Amino acid sequence: MDAVLDTRTPLRAYWLEAKYEFLRLLRTPMFAIPTLMFPTLFYVLFGVLLAGSRGGPGAAQYLLATYGVFGVMGAALFGFGVSVAIERENGYLELKRALPMPRGAYLLAKMAMAMLFSAIISLMLAVLAMTLAGVSLSASQWALLLVVDVAGALPFCAMGLYIGSLVGGSGAPAVVNLAYLPMAFLSGLWMPLQLLPPFFTKLAPVWPAWHLGQLALKVVGRDSGASTLMHVAVLGAITVVFFLLARRRLSR
Structure with missing residues (x-):
């Protein structure tokens, strides 16, 4: 792949930057292990072991969709929020601008x-x-679920970027967790909101994770029935707003 891009310098720069960013974080145990293992271990525990004895295939399908969103959130929020905060604090962003x-x-x-x-x-x-x-x-459902998960990373990339532009490297993990874990719970990613008091169901549309979770649940036929276009529009707006806020912070 590198050889193919040798004659196209801008594309090669994008390719190499992405390649080494991925390899850097893949070789960082504090990021790679929790990011990859937490959603899968939780799914084995709740989607396979507990759902098999209580909720059956329906619960396994529900948690497949929602734990996928939970994993996407973690990869995007920590990949941006913590790494950008550390790199900004250490002057790495200034170095990048000079290259x-x-x-x-x-x-x-x-x-x-x-x-x-x-x-x-x-x-x-x-x-x-x-x-x-x-x-x-x-096959189309499996493929669409993959598309929802991959494209669904973008709003949380923007949120993570904004967090990274606000806080320092030492405080970023705590701030990301304060956004990540409560939002996952309040969006029904760990359990259906119907099991919680009605107030939480009414509050759910506030959270971007709920909208992405509903898109994933729509693929497996277990969403609340709201419009796909509405979910996509909300997630798109969140992506743009947080990206612009982060850009304004980082351009100072």
């Missing part, structure tokens, strides 16, 4: 990293669902 590379290569590389990790998480969950939980979906 003769395309201006967008840094951000596009991190987006590609988050989307690739999201794809790996989605595929790992699909294998577990098929082999251990007995989940049966059509």
Whole structure:
């Protein structure tokens, strides 16, 4: 692949930046292990072992969709929020600006990293669902679920970028967790919101994770019935707003 891009310098710069960003984080145990293993271990525990004895295939399908979103959130929020905060604090962003590379290569590389990790998480969950939980979906459903997970990383990349532009490297993990874990719970990613008091169901549309979760659940036929266009529009707006806020912060 590198050889193919040798004669096209801008494309080669984008490719190499994305390649080494992915390899850097893949070789960082504090990021790669929790990002890849938490969604899969939780799915084995709740989607395979507990759902098999209580909720059956329906629960396994529901948790396949929602834990995919949970994994995507983690890859994007931590991949952007923590790494950008550390790199900004250490002066790495200033160094990047001084290098003769395309201006967008840094951000596009991190987006590609988050989307690739999201794809790996989605595929790992699909294998577990098929082999251990007995989940049966059509080929188009499996493919669409992968697309939802991978594209769904973008709003959380923007949120993570904004967090990274606000806080320092030492405080970023705590701030990301404060956004990540409560939002996952309040969006019904760990359990259906119908099991919680009605207030939480009414509050759910506030959270971007709920909208992405509903898109994933729509693929397996277990969503609340709201419009696909509405979910996509909300997620698109969140992506643009947080990206612009982060850009304004980082351009100072």
